[in-house]
Amino acid sequence: MTQHAPVVPVTLDLREFRRAPRSTDECLALWERLEPAVLTLDPLAGPRVRFDLGDEGEVGVWFLDPATAPRPLGAATRFAIRGVLEPPEIRHACTTCRAARTTTYAPYKCPGCDEGQRMGRVCEAHAVFLDGSLRASCPSHTPACRCGTKAVAWCGGPNCRTRKAWCETHLRRHPGDPTVAYCEDCYAERFPACEHERCTGSGYIRCEHRTLSAMKPCGRRICTEHARRWQVYGSYNRGLALCTPHHQQLSSTSPEGLIDMILAGTVARSGRGRSATRRRVQLPRISIVRHILINTRRTVLDMEAIDRLFTTLEQGLSGRTPRDTNLSTALDLLAGHRASRHEDIERFREQHVEGRGHYDRLLQELRRGGRHELASAVEFSDFRPRSRILFVRVPEHLQGVFRGKGGSSVRQLEQRVGVKIQVERG
Ligand SMILES: [Zn+2]
Ligand SMILES: [Zn+2]
Ligand SMILES: [Zn+2]
Ligand SMILES: [Zn+2]
Ligand SMILES: [Zn+2]
Ligand SMILES: [Zn+2]
Numbered sequence: 001m002t003q004h005a006p007v008v009p010v011t012l013d014l015r016e017f018r019r020a021p022r023s024t025d026e027c028l029a030l031w032e033r034l035e036p037a038v039l040t041l042d043p044l045a046g047p048r049v050r051f052d053l054g055d056e057g058e059v060g061v062w063f064l065d066p067a068t069a070p071r072p073l074g075a076a077t078r079f080a081i082r083g084v085l086e087p088p089e090i091r092h093a094c095t096t097c098r099a100a101r102t103t104t105y106a107p108y109k110c111p112g113c114d115e116g117q118r119m120g121r122v123c124e125a126h127a128v129f130l131d132g133s134l135r136a137s138c139p140s141h142t143p144a145c146r147c148g149t150k151a152v153a154w155c156g157g158p159n160c161r162t163r164k165a166w167c168e169t170h171l172r173r174h175p176g177d178p179t180v181a182y183c184e185d186c187y188a189e190r191f192p193a194c195e196h197e198r199c200t201g202s203g204y205i206r207c208e209h210r211t212l213s214a215m216k217p218c219g220r221r222i223c224t225e226h227a228r229r230w231q232v233y234g235s236y237n238r239g240l241a242l243c244t245p246h247h248q249q250l251s252s253t254s255p256e257g258l259i260d261m262i263l264a265g266t267v268a269r270s271g272r273g274r275s276a277t278r279r280r281v282q283l284p285r286i287s288i289v290r291h292i293l294i295n296t297r298r299t300v301l302d303m304e305a306i307d308r309l310f311t312t313l314e315q316g317l318s319g320r321t322p323r324d325t326n327l328s329t330a331l332d333l334l335a336g337h338r339a340s341r342h343e344d345i346e347r348f349r350e351q352h353v354e355g356r357g358h359y360d361r362l363l364q365e366l367r368r369g370g371r372h373e374l375a376s377a378v379e380f381s382d383f384r385p386r387s388r389i390l391f392v393r394v395p396e397h398l399q400g401v402f403r404g405k406g407g408s409s410v411r412q413l414e415q416r417v418g419v420k421i422q423v424e425r426g
Contacts, residue, residue, distance in 0.1 A: 006068060133154040152167060157187065157190055212317070228243075267329045290303065358418070403423070
């Protein structure tokens with residue numbers, strides 16, 4: 001009995017095979033390579049079998065009807081390829097892989113791989129990422145530093161804003177945090193050097209020195225340690241930050257010049273972050289200005305004289321044109337300052353009378369103790385009735401004698417006179 005050799009229907013799974021056949025002949029040629037191995041199989045034992053073809057990938061053979069297949073398969077067995085499973089068409093293929101005649105899905109774009117109409121792509125394996133950005137490129141289009149070397153990181157600094165990449169030599173890493181790296185210029189901007197010689201601190205503070213005729217501040221960068229605060233708003237408010245040269249200049253600046261600087265600094269501060277909830281910065285009261293003048297340049301002026309400095313400044317400014325925002329703010333500040341100046345003059349007069357009384361008793365005490373040199377050198381400065389402090393000026397070379405050992409002489413005088421006694425600084 002002759003038996004018709006049955007046809008064994010199969011499907012080829014070519015989804016993992018890199019050299020997918022492009023024609024019937026190529027498909028047959030592939031089958032002929034596989035057939036000797038297929039004939040050794042038992043379809044019932046495993047209806048789906050995979051063949052490893054090395055670099056070319058894998059091919060799967062699926063027996064569609066294992067029960068009807070002859071056992072064992074033999075040279076006479078005829079096969080029918082009923083279907084072919086092919087890899088999905090890869091729309092985004094890696095440009096680098098394609099040059100090596102393979103097709104790989106490429107999730108990233110490489111701006112350097114120009115494919116005419118659209119930007120080239122790069123696969124997971126070929127993608128190069130530099131620190132500082134998620135932008136990819138293929139190995140041959142890795143960004144170069146300005147010096148020509150391959151870059152290692154994008155600079156996220158204020159100038160580059162991750163648009164420029166730099167090599168390790170031209171990057172500057174933050175000493176405290178090596179993951180933070182900028183190019184030289186951006187680093188200098190982010191971590192400005194302190195103007196103080198040999199200081200390694202970051203100059204986060206800018207010198208606020210400015211005048212009404214030159215409102216652009218000095219701007220020199222200073223670290224917190226080297227910044228000098230000119231306490232013009234009383235001891236509890238942040239004073240104007242000054243660089244060393246400008247701080248040193250204070251003592252030789254005229255009272256008019258100092259008041260100009262205070263006004264200019266206050267104009268600049270009141271223009272910043274103006275909002276309904278934020279209290280506007282005010283000029284310091286003249287009772288404070290009086291102490292500022294004493295401390296910075298050892299000039300003792302009475303309240304009327306200081307009031308005149310402000311009035312003269314206001315008159316000079318009111319005639320100035322054009323009236324820009326800064327000038328208007330300055331005039332507003334001066335106008336708002338007037339009432340407090342009159343209060344301070346009035347109070348100063350009253351205190352003066354009371355203070356003079358304490359001062360006279362102080363002189364009497366000194367003379368009674370035979371300290372005549374001190375009695376003729378100590379000058380009255382101010383009296384604060386609320387805190388009951390008498391401020392006096394004592395020539396520097398006599399201050400030690402006046403205070404006595406551990407302040408004992410002053411304490412004795414305080415007991416006798418009945419008020420606290422403080423020597424004016426400077
Ligand atoms: Zn690739
Ligand atoms: Zn590329
Ligand atoms: Zn940069
Ligand atoms: Zn470089
Ligand atoms: Zn410093
Ligand atoms: Zn300065």
